[in-house]
Amino acid sequence: MSKTPSSLREHLDDFIADTLSRCTRCGKCFEACPMTRYSDGLSNAEPGAVVSGVLDWLTQTPGNAESVAWLKVCTQSSRCIDACPEGINAMKMVRVGQMSAMGSLGVPAEQTALSGRDAKDFFRVINAFAETQMSAEEIARWQR
Numbered sequence: 001m002s003k004t005p006s007s008l009r010e011h012l013d014d015f016i017a018d019t020l021s022r023c024t025r026c027g028k029c030f031e032a033c034p035m036t037r038y039s040d041g042l043s044n045a046e047p048g049a050v051v052s053g054v055l056d057w058l059t060q061t062p063g064n065a066e067s068v069a070w071l072k073v074c075t076q077s078s079r080c081i082d083a084c085p086e087g088i089n090a091m092k093m094v095r096v097g098q099m100s101a102m103g104s105l106g107v108p109a110e111q112t113a114l115s116g117r118d119a120k121d122f123f124r125v126i127n128a129f130a131e132t133q134m135s136a137e138e139i140a141r142w143q144r
């Protein structure tokens, strides 16, 4: 039986460790994203490299410019969730990446890449916290 996280941070750490151990960097989540066409910074992006950059953020290491561009355009379509062959909640991966790029997980302020404005508004952060408590099925039901 899996243990119940005792805190939000523990939950996030568990999610990050699980994602890092299972993600193959295939890039299918990125390819499924309907928003990438709206970012000039993603026109020639290699999907696996973009995901690698997001995973860097999950380890509190600044990711590449392409990963930041993807973090900026996410609108929570959730198509990335269904696209992942490993069953990873890729939307949550992006959300945690946003949190890290904003400095919420320990990245020093001078190395952050997103401001609250970039992440649209404070409520995205609220959503991120809510999503950490929900399964992919619950998120889909909630968004409907």
Ligand code: SF4
Binding pocket: 022, 023, 024, 025, 026, 027, 028, 029, 030, 051, 083, 084, 085, 086, 087, 088, 090, 093
């Ligand atoms: S689709 Fe899944 S396994 Fe592939 S890069 Fe995205 S999160 Fe990783």
